[in-house]
Amino acid sequence: MSVRVTMRDIAKEAGVSPMTVSRALKSDGSVNAKTRQMVQDVADKLGYVYDTTAQAFRAQRSGFLALTLPSINNANFATTHKALTESLAETDLQLLQGITNYDVVREEQMVRQLLARRPDAMILTGGTHTDTTRRLLESASIPVFEIWDIPEAPIGHVIGFSNSDAMGLIVDHLAQSGRQRLGFVGASADTDARGHERRLGTIKAARERGLAEVLDLQIGPAPATMSSGLELVMREIDRIRGLDALVCVSDPVAFGAMMALECLGLTIPGDIAVTGFGNFEISRISRPSITTLDVGAQEIGTLTGRCANEILSGISAQDAVIETLTPRLLVRKTTG
Amino acid sequence: MSVRVTMRDIAKEAGVSPMTVSRALKSDGSVNAKTRQMVQDVADKLGYVYDTTAQAFRAQRSGFLALTLPSINNANFATTHKALTESLAETDLQLLQGITNYDVVREEQMVRQLLARRPDAMILTGGTHTDTTRRLLESASIPVFEIWDIPEAPIGHVIGFSNSDAMGLIVDHLAQSGRQRLGFVGASADTDARGHERRLGTIKAARERGLAEVLDLQIGPAPATMSSGLELVMREIDRIRGLDALVCVSDPVAFGAMMALECLGLTIPGDIAVTGFGNFEISRISRPSITTLDVGAQEIGTLTGRCANEILSGISAQDAVIETLTPRLLVRKTTG
DNA sequence: GATCATGTTGTTACCGATACCATGATACCG
């Protein structure tokens, strides 16, 4: 059984031409019902498996939708991935993904590797890329989607939200509940462009609302995890004691920070408020539950999938889609 | 720029044959250094991107490593995925994944779709499959790996651990610390074969150690999440009050359950012990930290990647590899 | 009976990269 069965084999066995086999298996209406059934039976008998590689090659259309993600180990991106997969379920598109580890150089490598598979479209998580990446994508002449961000210079379609503006909602809420001295906890600027946008947004919003200068607390290179939030608080507790709110770049970081704060005897939200980002499950379940932003990770995936499918199937025009989502503030127990 | 550049185009522009272009770009030693450089320059100038689809078609070898995962939104599988990706980084193998949603019928669809891409090997998470899936894989005559489980009837290679035996470690520990009346929290049997193995293992171990019959607490269909752990405790609190240990199918479930228990006024581990499974980050960071099992999710990925690469590159023989890992008990604060 | 529409099947060429073999050029040997 080590040789593979092709349509030619089926054709020989069934006594028809390969073309008829092709038509029969594709349920092309132009083939006689009896012939189709016979071909189908022979195919089953021989254990035939369709060869998408050959079809993709011939049609010059791979059926792949390429996707880059910073990390697979992040519930937010996983949600987008899941929604994307589901909104593609009815189509013949298949996801082909590359993990960039929050690194634009690695992203470039992945884009190169993905483009070599001739995807029908490319979805990039994030709006920061190397020049070469941009060049590669432009000359690939396929639809490009940038999601999860609003890039300054979009390559093609955009489905995301402003990380900077989003922080305004959080800072507003903190200011309204009387907090004045904020600290921001996030990964280093060069490893997490998205997180850095949140940092800048927090600083800007605090300034606009007349709060004290934001204390910048950096936890090292991305990804920012529960552990990094916990360790940062342990390390910087002296400076943190002077604050009345800790704005965290994500929910896991907020949770880690909260565990450390409680361990050190501070009460939440009494002594200090804590906010997260992303509406991860932990923020709803933890005690106290964490005030956070829902950015519509699922909606991003669903919209992107639908939009990509419409463009690729020619239903909608190729005009650049710019879809700006508005994050939703979820006030919970960590901000009193 | 909408037509794609092929080796033929480069050949014409560089005044050589397509064959020479192929050799030059592949750094085949048999092409003159000066010619190679010239070809390379022309390729760069034209913005050429190699076509892996054509290469795969010609070579009858796709370079794909197909992988099925029950869920993308699970830190344990994500860890395996990451380790697998990393151990493949040096090779020319590319992961092609399908999400099964803990459903063997969906797995069959995914396997069919993945096989049509002619992968060089197939990695299945789990050891429970439909008959058709087994048949498809057998006639595909490629190396098959089943990971994360020890299947009763392996299809090919196996890299996993016994979910049933693993629970013995937890039950032992609970028994030694004086717990007698255990409850098991997990998804319904038919949606999570792996979780069900853990249920059976717990029941078996409790029986062998002379503990009370295990109370079976089912949270509905997989996946088992923090929310489902929390909701189950809220719903079943009356029966749970009679227990002195809650054995959970995973760390997130344990965390959710713990939050609910505390909310209802029970102390952990004073009133009731709680255990998790999988050594998710939450189990180390939460307060109290959660006693759990580390099953070597990373090691599974690394081993599988290395093994697949060795077999595919002909370094090692095709003999069936059966690699049984031994989970490691991590005693933390939820079991006093 | 000739003409034409319709339904079904077959033939040929092609997608892009490359294995295989052939060929020409150069170097080196006795």
Next chain:
DNA sequence: CGGTATCATGGTATCGGTAACAACATGATC
């Protein structure tokens, strides 16, 4: 100087499915 090894390059065929067109049979229509 003829013969042969070595190096560099080219020509051709091929992988599996399918678009485009051709061919044929059948039945309907005038």
